[in-house]
Amino acid sequence: MKPDRHARTMLPIPDRPAPGLTTYDAKDPETSYPPIEPLMPPDGAPNVLIVLIDDTGFGASSVFGGPCRTPNAEKLAARGLRYNRFHTTALCAPTRAAMLSGRNHHSVGMGSITETATSAPGNSSLKPNTKAPVAMTLKLNGYSTAQFGKCHEVPVWQSSPMGPFDAWPTGGGGFETFYGFIGGENNQWDPALYDGTTPIEPPATAEEGYHLTEDLADHAVSWIRTQKALMPEKPFFVYFAPGATHAPHHVPKEWADKYQGAFADGWDAQREKTFARQKELGVIPPDAELTARHAEIPAWDDMPDELKPVLEREMEVYAGFLEHTDHHVGRVIDAIEDLGVLENTLIFYIIGDNGASAEGTVNGAFNEMANFNGMAALETPEFMRSKMDEFGSPTSYNHYAVGWAWAMDAPFQWTKQVASHWGGTRNGTIVSWPAGITDQGGLRSQFTHVIDVAPTILEAAGLPEPTMVNGVQQSPMEGTSMLYSFDDGEAPERHDLQYFEMFGNRGVYHKGWSAVTKHRTPWVMVGGSLVAFDDDVWELYDGDVDFSQARDLSAEHPDRLHEMQRLWLIEAAKYNVLPLDDRTAERLSPELAGRPTLVHGTSQQFFPGMGRLSENSVVSIKNKSFSVTAEVEVPEGGANGVIIAQGGRFGGWSLYVKDGTLKFVYNVLGIQEFATAATSAVPAGTHQVRMEFAYDGGGLAKGGTVTLFHDGAEVGTGRVGATQPLVFSADETTDIGYESGTPVTDDYTTQSSRFTGKLHWVQIDLGDDDHDHFIDPDERMRIAMARQ
Template structure:
């Protein structure tokens, strides 16, 4: 093996001129320059594939004893290693930011999700430039890099079409290719997609068989094949992060039907079944104990009988979703195998970025936005039963019950968001690398963490940790390489100290022991919490208690106090303090101290603007507002969307149907309130205005609607209720068309484009002065005020 001539600790690698004879004439026989060589990593550097699933608990996949068939995970494990003490951060964006940098989540500003970012360094959602991501390091060392799927690490004020794109995968993230979505979740049937930083539409409709996971796999397979066809000597780094199995749980019906009747025994029995399989597989120790159900989680037998068929269906859908996801992960792996490079590819298959999600209420949800708006009561048992056959379909935006989340985290306590306990943070992980792993089908039980992935890949590639990237001195990687464990099942663990924290739930691991305290329950969104100092800590001996089943706090208080102090030291070291358990305040940018694109009570839009997230648009919720549009109507009349926010599962739209202006307010896809004008809009240039007079007296109330043409009232109506907090996690605001799903059944996204001309659209909030016409000077003043 020839020595590496590059100084790789400084990136980009400096270009060094080669001294030598300078000739006058290129034809001179002594004219000589070394050939141009493309930059490559050190000889033997492997290809890398990281697969990171979403919201999959330790006890979900069949590879780790769960009820959801994951044959490709099992196949990969048979040729590689299972890690049964691999940990995440308990939430998606923090886990992803930590994995991609090799640093703790607070170290890279991702103490929680970007939507709750504050100005505190550990919660800002801004990654310091002293902590370059792994993809950037690999790219600058000669790797081809690509990401497919979910990116939830972009600060919310940078997620609009105007960026800046420093936090986007293909902007500053180090990925040369990105195809996926920005945000925490997406509709699997109708996703809001980006190719790089450019919004694109899905290549097909649900009716034509489209599904996001399949689309992502198609793009990943195509890119890998192209990369190996054009650059066979250059290794790739592919990060495949489908939105699955995060809610909404969307999957084709034929996959769901495979699980019919499999979950009739309920979640208590399911945990016992899973635990038995886990012991039989050896993925939990023989002396492990099954942790009991907490009082906050109801027993299956205590659930209403009329709801149980719906609850069963929720789990059938989820299991199908995970199996469907595993199948498409397998397609990506098979493509690598077909190219003959599987032996030289290190694959991380991380089955979940946190524990299973308990964000779906005790009854589950047909539209999870109901719970996020405090309106879960609308989804009565009768309503849920009426929708049983639609769960998982394009007409649903579904989530399973808290009880199923708990069962999918077998054998541990709690769920996603609960960073104190292994149910929130322990995820089954498989590593496959034939050229680097001899113990096929082996099990590894060293404590490992998601921040260990980056240093492992660097060591496997023979690359040093960079000290300088893009002119900025780098802080050390905080994870430990796992490579030592690949060769020896009994090797002493090297990652023996790790803190955990999420929304006040916190814990510490040190040399086999863990001290933990749960502060907040995930599904009680608005519940008050006690003082942080009053939280009760628990103590567990991991050497004899794999699942945290026996609390030893009263038996060994000195050890507990030692670990509590150690947690505090680590918290100071990694920017965890101040602990922030606030909820509503963190959703308000002014109180949280983060930037916002929204200023004042008025916002101006122009035709063609679109894919504007809710954080990019002035909020009309719980208040009076007006929408005014200046449009040009052709002879023969106009048709189509003027402005729409949200979609099928909640939102509003101002559009023209059969020549008449119409306003529709859609509450969670359950209730729809429509107001139409009495007359068509004449040909020529006109202002169409919709005024909504909010009833007041609390959140989510209704209001009266009036439609005006050029200041004259042409129609009135009534909205009976509104959404208080959020329209959608993935649907956007569009001008002159509607992307994603449609607010109203009067049109489809494909037929929504406005036929006519839109000059501008303006939203105004608050008290109305009853001047139903905006003059040009006022419109210009508003536009200038927003510069």
């Protein structure tokens, strides 16, 4: 192996031309220059693939004893290692920011979620330029880099199509290629996609067989094949992060039907089955205990009998969703194997960026937007039963019940968001690297954390941590390389101290012991009371003899508990966790939280072609009167198409022209639709069309009167019986002159939505009757967190 001639601690690697003779004539025999060589990592540096599944608990996948079949994960584990004490941060954006940087989530500004960022360094959602992502380090050392799937680390005020793109994967993220979506969740059948920083539409429809996970795998496979065809000597770094298995749980029906009847015994019984299987597989110790169900989680036997078939179907759909996801992950791994480069490919298959999601309410949801808008009562048991066959389909936006989330985190306590207990933070992980791991099929129980991934990659590639990146001095990575454990299952763990914190739920691990306190219950976001941080009750567990945190030893060892509490505080001060922040209204107000906002004032103008504008990018018309005015140029014979649309099939509104006639439709949760049409067609030529909505007032979600105008002359009136008070969609956007995603109304399709006249401009003006003060701040906070 030839010595590495590059000084790689400063990136980009500086040019250092050797002094020598400069001739006058290139034909001079003394003329000599070394050939240009492409930048390459050190010899033997492996390809790297990170697979990060979304919202999947430790006890969900079959490879870790769960009921959801994951044969490709099992196949990978058979030629690699299973880590049963690998940890995340308990929430998606923080886990991703920590993994890609090798630093704790507060260290890179991602203390919680981008939507509740504050000006405090640990919660700003802004990654310091002193902490370059590992993709940037690899790219500047000669790797080809690509990300496919979810990116939820973009600050909300930078998430419009205008950026800035510093936090986007292909902006400052270090990825040369990005194909995926920006945000916490997406419709798997009709996603809002980006190619780099350019919004694009899916290549096919659900009716044509489209599904996001398959599309992401197609792009990943194509990119890997192209990279190896054109640059066979150059290693790649691929980050494959599907939106699955985050809600909505969307999957082809045949995958869900494979599990028909599998969950008839309910979640309590499923926990017992999973626990027994985990012991049989050896992924938990023989003396591990199954933790008890907390009172906040209902027993299966206490659920209404008429709802149980619905609850079963929710879990069947989820199980099919996870198996479907594993199938497409397998396609990516198979493509690497088919190219003959699997031997020297380091693969991390991380099954969950946090514990299973308990954000689907006690009953689950057919359209989670109903719950987000405080309208869950609309989803009665009768309604849910009538929709059972649609769960997982393009007409649903479904989530499973809290009890299933708890079952999928077996054998641990609690769920996603609960950073205090392993149910929120422990995720089964597989590491495979045939050229670097001899103990194939082995189990590793050293404590590891998602911040350990980046330093592991650098050590495997023979690359130093950079001290300077793009002219900025770097702070050291805070994770510990896992490489020492690859061939020694008995090696003493090196990552023996780690804090946890999310929404006030907090804990600390040190040399086997963990001290934890749960401050907030994920699904009790309205009406619950929070105690002062100092009054939170702490628990103490000895992990050397209690794998699942089943026996609280705080009363037996008060001195050790106090020592651990002090240790948590020291770590919290070190990594920008302080100040702790469980505020609601203040964090949701950009002005009070101290973060920028993209939208100002009570009026906003748009121009044709603008689109993919998130709700954070558009003035809010909820719970108030508003008007929409547009200048249009209509050809002889009339026009068709959308003037402006916000939201989609599961809630939103649209002002459009149908067969030459102006129409306004307000769609409430995909359950009710209120339409108003003009009595005459829009005349040919240039005109102003206008819709005025007069809100009834008296509270939230009320209806109102609609009036339509041509050039100031009234041409139609109608009624909207109810409105959505809090949110239209987690992924649908606002578009001008067309509609992307799913359509608000069946009067047009996405493909036929483009306005056939000429649109000059559109303007929204808000009334002065804003009723947002009726909204409980806790309710807003619950919605923000439930969309992660």
